[in-house]
Amino acid sequence: MVKAVHYLNQFFAGLGAEEAAETEPTRLDGAVGPGRGLQAQLDGVEIAATVACGDDYFAEHEDEALDRLLALIEAEQPAVLVAGPAFGSGRYGYACARVVAAAAERGIPAVTAMHPENPGAGAAGRALVVPTQVNVAGMREALPVLGRLASALAAGRELGSPDEEGYLPRGFRRNRFAEQPGAVRAIDLLLAKLGGEVRSEVAAGFDRVPPPAPVQDLGTALLALVTEAGCVPQGNPDRLPTIRARGWLRYPLEGVESLSPEAYESVHGGFDVTLANEDPNRLVPLDTVRALEREGRIARLHDAFYTTTGNGTPVESATRFGREIAAELRDAGVQAVLLSGT
Amino acid sequence: MRRDRGRDLRVPRLPAGRVTAFELASFPADLLAVDRGRIERLVTDEPALAGVEVEVVAPGAPVRVTHILDAVEPRIRPDGRPAFPTEGRAGTGRTNRLDGVAVLSCADFPGEERPLHEQESIVDLEGPGAALTPFGSLTNVVLDFEPAEGVGHFALDEAVRRVTLAVAELVAEPTLAAEPEEIERFELGPGDEELPAVAALIQLSDLGQLYYQYLYGTPVGQAGLPRALDPAELLDGAVTCGEYHWAALRNPTLFFQRNELVRALYSEHGNRLRFAGVVLTRGYEQTAEDKQRAAERAADAALALGADGVVITTDAGGNSHTDTMLTCRACERAGIKTAVIVAEMADPEATSPGLTDWVAEADCIVSAGNAEELVDEWMPARVLGGETLLDGTPAAAAGRVPVRNYLGATNQMGQGALQATAW
Numbered sequence: 001m002v003k004a005v006h007y008l009n010q011f012f013a014g015l016g017a018e019e020a021a022e023t024e025p026t027r028l029d030g031a032v033g034p035g036r037g038l039q040a041q042l043d044g045v046e047i048a049a050t051v052a053c054g055d056d057y058f059a060e061h062e063d064e065a066l067d068r069l070l071a072l073i074e075a076e077q078p079a080v081l082v083a084g085p086a087f088g089s090g091r092y093g094y095a096c097a098r099v100v101a102a103a104a105e106r107g108i109p110a111v112t113a114m115h116p117e118n119p120g121a122g123a124a125g126r127a128l129v130v131p132t133q134v135n136v137a138g139m140r141e142a143l144p145v146l147g148r149l150a151s152a153l154a155a156g157r158e159l160g161s162p163d164e165e166g167y168l169p170r171g172f173r174r175n176r177f178a179e180q181p182g183a184v185r186a187i188d189l190l191l192a193k194l195g196g197e198v199r200s201e202v203a204a205g206f207d208r209v210p211p212p213a214p215v216q217d218l219g220t221a222l223l224a225l226v227t228e229a230g231c232v233p234q235g236n237p238d239r240l241p242t243i244r245a246r247g248w249l250r251y252p253l254e255g256v257e258s259l260s261p262e263a264y265e266s267v268h269g270g271f272d273v274t275l276a277n278e279d280p281n282r283l284v285p286l287d288t289v290r291a292l293e294r295e296g297r298i299a300r301l302h303d304a305f306y307t308t309t310g311n312g313t314p315v316e317s318a319t320r321f322g323r324e325i326a327a328e329l330r331d332a333g334v335q336a337v338l339l340s341g342t
Numbered sequence: 343m344r345r346d347r348g349r350d351l352r353v354p355r356l357p358a359g360r361v362t363a364f365e366l367a368s369f370p371a372d373l374l375a376v377d378r379g380r381i382e383r384l385v386t387d388e389p390a391l392a393g394v395e396v397e398v399v400a401p402g403a404p405v406r407v408t409h410i411l412d413a414v415e416p417r418i419r420p421d422g423r424p425a426f427p428t429e430g431r432a433g434t435g436r437t438n439r440l441d442g443v444a445v446l447s448c449a450d451f452p453g454e455e456r457p458l459h460e461q462e463s464i465v466d467l468e469g470p471g472a473a474l475t476p477f478g479s480l481t482n483v484v485l486d487f488e489p490a491e492g493v494g495h496f497a498l499d500e501a502v503r504r505v506t507l508a509v510a511e512l513v514a515e516p517t518l519a520a521e522p523e524e525i526e527r528f529e530l531g532p533g534d535e536e537l538p539a540v541a542a543l544i545q546l547s548d549l550g551q552l553y554y555q556y557l558y559g560t561p562v563g564q565a566g567l568p569r570a571l572d573p574a575e576l577l578d579g580a581v582t583c584g585e586y587h588w589a590a591l592r593n594p595t596l597f598f599q600r601n602e603l604v605r606a607l608y609s610e611h612g613n614r615l616r617f618a619g620v621v622l623t624r625g626y627e628q629t630a631e632d633k634q635r636a637a638e639r640a641a642d643a644a645l646a647l648g649a650d651g652v653v654i655t656t657d658a659g660g661n662s663h664t665d666t667m668l669t670c671r672a673c674e675r676a677g678i679k680t681a682v683i684v685a686e687m688a689d690p691e692a693t694s695p696g697l698t699d700w701v702a703e704a705d706c707i708v709s710a711g712n713a714e715e716l717v718d719e720w721m722p723a724r725v726l727g728g729e730t731l732l733d734g735t736p737a738a739a740a741g742r743v744p745v746r747n748y749l750g751a752t753n754q755m756g757q758g759a760l761q762a763t764a765w
Contacts, residue, residue, distance in 0.1 A: 126693070162765060169764030171693030173686050173712040175745065176763055177473070182683050182756030183603035186653045186708045187540070190681035191614055193706050194538045194651050201761060202686065202707040204700040242459060270660050272457035272550050312588075312660060314689035314696070314714065 002079035002154050003048040006035040007069070007099050007112075009092045013052035023054035025068040034139060038082060041147025045154045049076050055091040058098075065095075066102050073103060079154035085113035085142045086120060088134035093120030101125030109153035113142045116168060128153070128167040221335040224302035226325060228310025229276065229283040229342045230268030231259070240309060242269030248308040248321045250328075253301065258287040270311035271342050283340060302334050310341065363529040364433045364574035367522035371442035371481050374398070374416070375516045381485070384508050390493045390501035395486040397726055401479045403467045404723035408737045409448045409486075410463040410749050411499075412583045413477055413594040414506055416440040416514035425514070426507040426579040428559030433528075433574030438517040441524075444480045444596055445513065447506040448727035449487040449498060451552075456495045458552045462732045462747045463589035469720030471743060474751040476596075476758060483513060484726045496551055503556075503584055507595075528574045528608050533616030540610075541618040541649035542603050543568075543640055543673075544576070544755065545665060546593075547585040547657040549626040554584045555593065555657065557622065567624040568640040570647060573604045576620055587658035590713045590751035591685050597750060597757045603653060618647040623669060625662035637668035641676040651679040656754035659685060659713075663698040674703040685710040685752035686762045696762070710753060711760030713746035 010020040012033045031039045031047040039047050051072045058065045073081055081103045083096035097120035100110035104127040113130035114120055121129050128149055132142040145166045152159060162169045178185060189199055215221055232240050238249050259280035266273045266283055281287045284305055292298050306325045310318065329337065378396050385394045399405045417425035419437050451460055465477040472478035485506060489498050533539075546555035548563035557565040558580055571580065581598040604620060611617040621643040627633040644652050652673055656666045663684060670680045682704050688696025696712060725737040735741065745751050745760075752760055 161763065172690070172765040173688040173696050173709075173715075173762040174690075174765045175711045175715050175760055177759045178761040179759070181602045181606075181759050182708050182710050182753070182761070183601075183653070184606050184756070185761075186603070186681045186683050186756050187606055187610060187615070189706050189708060190540060190651045190653055190679060191538065193679050193681065198705050200705055200707045201709040201763075202684070202697065203764070204697055204704060204707060206697075206700045243461075269459055269461075274457045277455075312687060314687065314692050314694060316689055316692035316694035319694070 001044060001046050003076055004042065004045045004080045004082055004150060004154060005073045005076050005078040006031060006038065006047050006050045007081065007083035007096060008033060008035065008050055008052045009095065010052060010054040013050060015052060021054040021056035023052065024057055025051065025053045025065055025072060027051050027072045034085070034143070037139065037143050038147055041144050043151040045080065045151050048078065053095065055095060058095040059091050062098065066098060069099055070102055070106065073108065074106070078108060080150050081108050081110040082146060082150045083110070083112040085132050085139065085146065086118060087132050087136055087138060088115045088118055090119050093118035094123060096120055097123035097129070100127035103127065111146060111149045111153060113146045121168060124170070126170060130167050215336045218298050218336060219296060220299050222300050222302055222333055223289065223298045223336045223338060224329050224334045225284050225286065225289065225305040226337050227284050227305070227307050227340045229307070229340055230266045230309035230311070231264055231280055231283040231307050232267055234263055234265050236265070236267050240267055240307070242267050242309060243312040245309045245313060246317065248306055248325060250304045250306050252304050253286065254303045256286065257290050259284055268309050268311055268342060285338065285340065289338065298336070302329070302332060363527055364578060365436040366526040366528070366577065367436055367438045368441040368524040368526070369438060369517040369520055369522055371440060373516040373520055374440055374443050374481060374483070374513055376483055376513055380512060381509055384505050388501040388505060390490050390497040391487055391505070392490045393488040397484045397486070398481065399467055399484060399726065400481050401467055401472070405467045406722035406725050406737055407446055407448065407465045407482065407484055408462065408725060408727040408731060409450050410465060410589070410727060411447045411449060411460065411502060411586050412506055413444045413446050413596045413749060414510040415596045415599045416443050416445060416510045417579060417599065418511050418514035418517060420518060425511045426582055431575065432578035432580040433572050437578055438514055438522070440514050440517060442480055443483065443513070444477050445483045445485065445506055445510045446477065447485050447487065447502050449489065449502050450728050451495050451498060452489055452493060454494060458550050460552055460586035461588050463586070463592070463749045464743065464747050465749050466720060466722065469722070470718045471720060471748055474717065474745060474748045474760065476750060483509065485509060486727055499552060499584060503582065507582065528577065530608070530611055530617055533612050537612070537614065537616045538650040539618040539648050540607060540615045541621060541644050541647050541652045542607060543621045543623050543644060543652045543654045543669060545623045545625040545655055545657045545662060546581065547587065547625045547662060552584070552586050553626070553658065556582045556584055562622065562624060567622050568636065568643045569622055570643055571620045571622050573608065573617065573620045576601055576604055585658060588713065588746045589749045590746040591659045591754060592750060593657050593753065593755060594750060597753060597755060601755060602757050603655065603755050618649045621647065623665070625657045625665050627665055633665055633668050636665065637672040640669045641672035641678060644673055644678050645676055649678055651681070654680055654682045655756070656684055659687065660698050667699045667701045667704055671701045671703045680704070681706045681708060683708045683710055683754050683756045685754050686712045687714050688712050688762070690715050708756060709762045710756065710758070711745065711751065712762040713744065713752045715745045716742040717745060717748070718742060
């Protein structure tokens with residue numbers, strides 16, 4: 001028998017309704033409320049503790065609530081965390097999602113349940129979300145699925161597809177062989193679309209990054225150079241990959257006035273680097289920026305440039321590079337960045 | 343189908359020559375005859391090549407082939423005209439094909455400075471990767487070329503392509519004295535006007551040497567793209583491959599010769615649709631203006647064929663996905679419905695989208711699979727093509743290999759059945 005922890009809000013934990021919505025994170029022994037029904041559906045798993053938090057408290061103190069809840073959960077060393085079901089309740093659903101997402105990030109398998117249109121359904125990260133009806137009338141239907149998935153997670157069983165197992169897709173893209181080649185599927189989808197029925201195998205949608213406001217006064221700004229053009233010292237001493245970089249690099253610029261072709265090159269594998277390698281300032285315009293620095297048009301150039309190859313990089317990795325580089329630049333007091341892309 | 347749009351370019355729907363039938367005669371793989379002496383003599387004539395190792399490997403052999411550039415189906419024409427013409431016109435009369443056979447060219451380019459680098463390209467004949475690539479179930483004639491001392495990548499690439507196409511003709515010679523098993527006939531009669539007219543927009547890479555496709559031996563950038571092509575020409579060796587970008591997203595010559603999209607459109611002609619033709623479009627336009635202009639010209643070419651709908655394909659990826667998406671938008675704005683085939687490149691451990699580019703008009707997308715998924719480790723007993731992968735790992739013990747390194751695995755002309763689904 002392995003241990004589970006169950007997360008509930010104040011209402012389902014029996015602590016009170018709206019008047020108890022400010023309840024701080026708390027621990028209760030064993031299964032409580034819907035946890036009793038859930039326990040009956042678990043196989044080889046025992047609910048050792050219930051942790052609860054008021055919906056308002058969570059919404060108003062999310063970071064603190066998460067830290068305290070995670071501490072309570074981790075103290076139990078559970079094999080699985082279950083949260084909810086939250087049905088259509090937005091605040092409760094969001095709290096369930098954030099708690100299971102945080103647990104999953106820390107390596108605790110986690111599953112919750114809620115209505116697919118609950119705002120929390122998109123906030124559970126790598127944790128599983130079981131779809132339910134919009135209100136508590138769906139409890140009887142939800143608990144067996146929740147119990148089966150929680151038992152599977154606790155046992156470390158490899159899960160099948162969302163359809164097979166009854167959870168909502170999380171956004172991972174896994175391969176399988178379709179019955180027909182892509183060409184035939186494309187013709188089928190096109191004919192359906194010409195007949196008025198639009199279907200797609202990829203539910204696309206893109207983040208659009210709004211341009212930031214202009215820098216108020218460049219004359220007082222510390223400026224940094226950042227590039228995804230794969231610009232590195234000759235010989236690529238740190239072996240930056242030509243495609244699909246897993247990280248970024250920082251190279252000093254102190255005392256460097258211009259990027260000479262003898263000292264720098266581009267290892268980017270996604271464009272013709274001939275012209276870039278004739279004059280690496282075309283990738284990272286150090287020569288021009290040094291001139292602007294001398295003229296006082298910028299206050300100073302940051303003493304290092306940041307580089308990666310932006311080629312075949314997953315959006316999630318690129319986002320991480322951006323966050324990490326931005327954090328360093330912010331700590332260094334940089335106010336403006338010249339970002340050269342290819 | 344009634345066509346209801348602002349512009350109506352009433353041009354003939356059947357370009358001159360379209361009514362000519364083209365026949366592909368299939369012969370069994372056991373006719374394959376590999377005369378190493380003749381292949382070596384072809385190599386002797388090429389100053390860029392120092393030699394070639396020739397091996398024939400069959401499905402199920404514990405073999406991994408690496409450093410593959412192109413894959414070509416053996417073809418020969420009984421009338422003596424070249425199977426991969428650089429002048430005249432392909433797609434008329436009869437061509438013989440060896441069914442179930444591919445010629446794989448392998449080469450390790452010299453370490454000289456060059457702007458574009460070939461990417462790793464693998465076929466496994468056994469193990470978990472074998473099913474990912476169609477070549478895992480074919481008999482492969484593997485040509486492992488040895489470059490001449492000091493040869494540059496241009497000269498090496500040209501010699502390898504020339505010899506590979508010549509070998510594909512040579513090994514098909516026994517079909518000239520045999521009876522075909524099957525004859526596929528490609529002919530487009532006038533279709534039922536009530537059926538929707540559908541064209542294929544086939545993108546060809548034109549990024550630079552090692553990332554070029556060729557039309558009648560000419561780099562496609564110099565071939566006046568976008569332009570309409572008789573679909574039979576495509577199936578008959580008019581388009582050949584010199585594009586060595588990501589292996590899974592590559593369009594090797596065999597995929598034009600056996601193009602599933604064009605063959606499916608032929609077979610549906612008169613049934614569920616009218617096949618309006620093929621437009622070759624250019625991938626890797628280099629400026630935003632050129633990309634936009636090319637997309638609009640591709641849409642114009644589709645309109646000129648009278649297309650109500652088009653299937654838009656992609657060659658390689660990244661930059662060229664923007665050409666695909668802009669072409670989709672231009673077609674939709676011209677009143678032509680689109681379906682787009684793209685490979686996804688989603689980190690297997692991440693929940694972020696795997697498309698390089700996307701436009702809101704792309705509402706009908708076929709997934710050719712996630713090229714970033716990792717394939718379980720498999721240890722081949724033998725490696726052909728090169729013992730060390732381009733990333734420095736030993737090919738015989740490479741650990742988990744990403745799908746993108748398997749030749750043709752996520753082909754964006756829809757050649758295979760791989761598909762990424764939401765987890």
